[in-house]
Amino acid sequence: MTELLQIVFDALSLGSLYALGALGIALIFGVMRLVNFAHGDFIAFCVFAMLWPSINAAAIVFAGNLPFYLLVPLLLLVGAALSVLSEVIVFRRFRNANPATMMIASFALGFAIRNLLLMLYSSRPKSITLWPSLSLPVEVFGARIPMLQVVTITLTLVVLAALTLFIKRTRYGLEMRAAADNFTMARMLGVRANSVILLAFAISGMMAAAIGLILATNSGTADINMGANVMLIAFIATVIGGLGSLPGAVAAGFLIGAASVVLQATLPHDARVFRDAFVYGAVIVVLLLRPQGLFAPKSAKQRV
């Protein structure tokens, strides 16, 4: 029983990360059909922002020493600013470009950001100690769960609820939904294209910062490549969930997280190293069964 509970919590917390990542990608894809391959590097950038301005090997954490009520907003701001800047400087020039061109541009931007971090901080992982109290276990129905998992899951649920309210109940949310559904039509009806896209980038950047915070707390290190894996799975989750569907992206994120954890727990010992192969294999099978995604919106259907 306690083991089962442990698995459930592992699955939920890993799924939370993937769901947040998938949301960050799906939001931007929804409004401008851009698969933002720089998202993983945004995550890494936010983590390294905590080390600023120190670039020593034994990182002297500056921002990371701030109390959490200052650190969290600061990081969210950094994420949003980076994301908005990249839209203003780079992606705005690709409004009418082929999606493949945009995708490669986003990859090139991520490549530049990653190598900038590499140049400043070198490839050696740095240790960051954030809130050590979060790694202490808490007792939940007899199972010992790290506090961080509980916090991660709660935070993700809060973020999801807030975002849902924002998208369903506010004017800006309505505009974003309209833009995601049919961008041209939304513009004809008075939605400002640039402001909607900027908003999507800002929220997506904050998601990246949130993921960065969780990853840094969890692993205690800052590593150049820490965003890449989340980004990859998040991208896959966005497609499996049905491109353009935000709930689909979240659900698929949780699904992939759960599949990874369950496979890790149930596969025979020798096969455990091949867990990712099973996950990717399952992705292919899901796509074959439902090429349009598990929760595809009606608007995604191609008209002839």
Add this chain to the structure above:
Amino acid sequence: MSQRRSVLRRTLVTPIALIVLLLAIAALAYQFGSRPINRTVVEMFINIMVVVGLYVFVGNSGLLTFGHISFMCLGAYMTAWLTIPPVMKSITLKGLPAWLLHTQLPMWAATPISGLFAALFALLIGRVIMRLSGIAASIATFGLLGVVNNVYSNWDSVTGGQGSIVGIPPTMNVWVGSLGAAVAIAIAYFYSISRSGLALRATRDEAVAASASGIDIVRERLIAFVVSAFIIGLAGALYAHFLSIVNPGAFYLRTTFITLSMLVVGGMYSLSGAVAGVVVISALTELFRNLERGVTLDGLTIAVPNGVQEIAIGLITIVILIFLPTGLTRNRELSWSGWPLQRRLTRPVPTAL
């Protein structure tokens, strides 16, 4: 009214011009280049093979692929299995079947076998994946990359796991490299003017109309998938001979995206674009590498900090794409009529993604 010349006669000049250009680069490097320059040029030829292989699939089908580097991985490891001396294999790769453990083939035999192995694998997996279209197909190829990388990184007794396999004979030079690139260009050219290539481009431009005209989309895509896997498998084999070690990390996301960037920067729907993208990016990389080492001007050595090379390449890629969204060649081909670049596509074709 004069009869229209055949497709072959109208377009044959493109591959010939490209191959002559590459031979000229090889000759220059061989005659005047230092050892590092020769290595850069060999690496460029291998990248040309990979990107031309990508072009065969992406350019003709319009589907983006993230999975083709797994064929490079298959080719490289197959070459390693075939060419490493049996004495070394029996120590490091104990899990190989006995017949493979005791064979040692020369490079000229092992390389085509590696290509065929990759093509065979593509035939099997492609029968499944090619049913998908649009972004679902792209993500499925991503899944393929993930599976292959995971298996090759962890099947310790056969692939050496995360570590590197050493001992592949280092028999690469600029001439072998340029031969490989020429073979890749020739295959890609003959595929793209073949019946299947024309049919596949029809499905790329107008899937519904092509399908209504009796084109079997899945079959044509599968053919392109296998042909491109063969080319990239060859490239992987030569890459193994070039470095003389193989390592699964070399065939993952970084290589995938860098080769895709080269294709898009050059122009993803033209063979000339595929070659041009690699040549330009390789030249820029080499330029910045030299700048990092330092340039002496009037006895004054100026060097840019290490790491600037990658950042600059990323930024230059963005700038090129901002001004030429369809790539350096704007999807046109090298040819005599309308020298130097002839317009082939009248409008940019939307890709699936």
